[in-house]
Amino acid sequence: MSTAIIETKDLCKNFGAIEVAREVNFRLERGARHALIGPNGAGKTTFVNLLTGLLLPSRGSVLLEGEDVTALAQAKRVKRGIARTFQINQLFRGLTVLENVCIAVSERLGVGGSMLRPAGKRADVIEEASRLIEMLQLGGDAGRRITELPYGRQRLVEIAIALGLNPRALLLDEPAAGTPSAESHILLDAIATLPRDIAVLIIEHDMDLVFRFAERITVLVSGAILAEGTPAQIAANHEVRAVYLGNALDV
Amino acid sequence: MTAAEELARRHRLQWWEALPWIASIACFFAFPNYLAFGAQVLITILFALSLDLVLGYAGIVTLGHAAFFGAGAYTVGMMAMHWGWTEPISGLLAAALVAGVIGLASGLVLLRTHGLTLLMLTLCTMALLEQGANMGAAWTGGFDGMPGLSFGKILGLFSFDVLYYRSQYLYALAALFLCFVIVRMLVYSSFGQSLTGVRENLLRMHAVGAPVRMRQVLVYTVSAALAGVAGALFTQANGYVNLAVLGLERSAGVMIVLILGGYGRLYGAFVGAFAYMVLEHVLAKAYPTAWQLGVGLTLVAVALFARNGVIGMIESLRRRFAGQGR
Numbered sequence: 083m084s085t086a087i088i089e090t091k092d093l094c095k096n097f098g099a100i101e102v103a104r105e106v107n108f109r110l111e112r113g114a115r116h117a118l119i120g121p122n123g124a125g126k127t128t129f130v131n132l133l134t135g136l137l138l139p140s141r142g143s144v145l146l147e148g149e150d151v152t153a154l155a156q157a158k159r160v161k162r163g164i165a166r167t168f169q170i171n172q173l174f175r176g177l178t179v180l181e182n183v184c185i186a187v188s189e190r191l192g193v194g195g196s197m198l199r200p201a202g203k204r205a206d207v208i209e210e211a212s213r214l215i216e217m218l219q220l221g222g223d224a225g226r227r228i229t230e231l232p233y234g235r236q237r238l239v240e241i242a243i244a245l246g247l248n249p250r251a252l253l254l255d256e257p258a259a260g261t262p263s264a265e266s267h268i269l270l271d272a273i274a275t276l277p278r279d280i281a282v283l284i285i286e287h288d289m290d291l292v293f294r295f296a297e298r299i300t301v302l303v304s305g306a307i308l309a310e311g312t313p314a315q316i317a318a319n320h321e322v323r324a325v326y327l328g329n330a331l332d333v
Numbered sequence: 334m335t336a337a338e339e340l341a342r343r344h345r346l347q348w349w350e351a352l353p354w355i356a357s358i359a360c361f362f363a364f365p366n367y368l369a370f371g372a373q374v375l376i377t378i379l380f381a382l383s384l385d386l387v388l389g390y391a392g393i394v395t396l397g398h399a400a401f402f403g404a405g406a407y408t409v410g411m412m413a414m415h416w417g418w419t420e421p422i423s424g425l426l427a428a429a430l431v432a433g434v435i436g437l438a439s440g441l442v443l444l445r446t447h448g449l450t451l452l453m454l455t456l457c458t459m460a461l462l463e464q465g466a467n468m469g470a471a472w473t474g475g476f477d478g479m480p481g482l483s484f485g486k487i488l489g490l491f492s493f494d495v496l497y498y499r500s501q502y503l504y505a506l507a508a509l510f511l512c513f514v515i516v517r518m519l520v521y522s523s524f525g526q527s528l529t530g531v532r533e534n535l536l537r538m539h540a541v542g543a544p545v546r547m548r549q550v551l552v553y554t555v556s557a558a559l560a561g562v563a564g565a566l567f568t569q570a571n572g573y574v575n576l577a578v579l580g581l582e583r584s585a586g587v588m589i590v591l592i593l594g595g596y597g598r599l600y601g602a603f604v605g606a607f608a609y610m611v612l613e614h615v616l617a618k619a620y621p622t623a624w625q626l627g628v629g630l631t632l633v634a635v636a637l638f639a640r641n642g643v644i645g646m647i648e649s650l651r652r653r654f655a656g657q658g659r
Contacts, residue, residue, distance in 0.1 A: 134540070136536075156539050156540065156542075157539055157543060157545070158542075160540065160541060160542030165540075166540060172534055172536050172540065173534060173537065174529070174530050174533035175533060175534070176529075176533050177529060177533060178336060178339075179336070180336040181340065181526065184340075184526065185527060185530045185541060186541045188523045188527065190542070193523050194523055194524070194526075194527045195527070196523045197518065197522045197523075198518065198522060199522060200341075200518075200521045200522060201340070201521060201522060201523045201525070202341035202342070202343060202344030203341060203344065208340065208341075212337055224335070224336035243537070243541065246541075247541060
């Protein structure tokens with residue numbers, strides 16, 4: 083078996099007596115289109131937080147391309163190619179869309195600590211940020227502050243920031259949440275057209291999106307993996323239907 | 334104008350940025366009898382500018398910034414008193430170094446915390462230094478401080494002017510200009526942009542892979558060094574130093590100056606220091622017993638109606654007129 087881009091081994095996380103991740107053994111393969119689904123409170127966001135280093139596990143390990151990074155800080159994992167979006171927008175609200183993406187690109191290019199040149203003169207950073215902004219059809223909003231944008235457009239900025247980090251693994255935490263349907267197609271197109279060399283893990287409740295996008299699905303219930311397989315396998319899984327999907331899904 | 338052009342334009346020098354400097358030089362000629370007061374305003378601007386770097390740009394809330402002002406003030410005072418080192422410019426550099434080292438050491442510990450804990454710890458740092466200065470009377474003069482200090486000629490040419498403060502004023506202006514150039518370069522650089530990122534969203538800043546704490550400690554150190562220069566200028570211009578340079582009143586005062594002018598706006602320190610000190614001066618002259626009431630009412634009005642300070646108010650007015658013009 084080839085080395086997965088992200089792998090977890092017996093990953094556990096407790097908050098006091100509450101177990102939010104239980105012996106999770108998970109692989110995100112290179113270039114994967116992988117979805118993580120499960121009912122509310124199943125521990126999906128906690129799992130992403132464990133992968134990115136925002137939370138440290140109680141037991142078990144996280145491997146990045148075969149190397150144990152369990153003790154590695156979040157910022158260092160980002161440098162190794164893990165980027166994420168948040169379930170609730172985490173943006174630089176007082177800054178413009180361009181500045182938001184520029185901050186991410188500057189950090190990736192290692193110029194975020196540069197004190198001499200004005201940020202407005204860094205053509206390489208600005209060009210790349212502008213390209214990403216155009217790609218996500220945010221060109222008209224590039225000079226607007228985040229606070230002036232509707233929520234759905236802000237979700238796109240989340241993705242632009244993550245892409246600005248040039249990730250090898252992109253973790254999308256409910257990217258379509260709160261997005262009106264008029265804008266969600268831009269988001270879905272953006273996700274669908276992500277470069278194939280980026281492995282994508284998406285957490286989503288919108289089953290249409292999941293089954294359209296994912297090539298592999300993991301079902302998480304009460305912090306443990308209930309099932310994993312192709313969309314067809316998951317849709318046919320009685321246990322998953324009973325716990326999460328119900329009978330509404332017709333694949 | 335595209336967003337990229339707008340960003341580049343914002344970071345370029347604008348014509349109106351010459352105004353504070355032209356006004357400062359004009360004041361030198363127009364108000365020769367107020368140069369002592371003018372020098373204090375310039376020193377306060379520098380102190381407020383150093384606070385703006387941490388509070389306005391990096392979002393580090395501190396009530397103990399006078400610790401660094403005091404460290405700089407006492408450094409040049411003690412050097413002059415005990416070693417006879419009265420050369421002013423090397424004094425400023427020594428003050429920057431000492432205040433910077435204290436900033437670095439305290440920043441490494443303090444900046445592990447946030448919010449109220451951080452606020453309390455900045456106060457504690459200042460209180461520790463204040464008590465240190467109070468108890469180390471053999472070195473610091475204790476409660477009485479060090480009066481009657483005299484300093485050598487600036488660049489070996491210009492004596493400190495006891496009566497008219499001409500050299501003090503120009504010396505403080507030159508120091509402020511050099512420090513301002515550094516601050517301006519920092520806040521418009523990628524480093525400055527990342528500091529704004531830290532202020533706006535700490536969680537996201539970690540998630541883009543920024544070494545957040547290192548950046549905070551770095552800016553805290555630079556800011557402390559600049560505050561140290563302001564403190565040193567204070568001692569050199571006035572010829573004395575006492576415990577008041579390290580007090581809460583000074584820390585709170587400079588924060589009020591910055592809030593009045595508008596924090597995170599570079600020129601807020603200029604407008605705030607000028608407005609606050611002139612207001613204080615005029616009211617104290619007109620109503621010697623109740624002038625603080627006037628200052629208090631003004632601050633209440635600013636807090637209620639101009640939450641981003643005078644500069645913020647000007648910005649929103651400009652935006653409103655620009656909106657109407659379209």
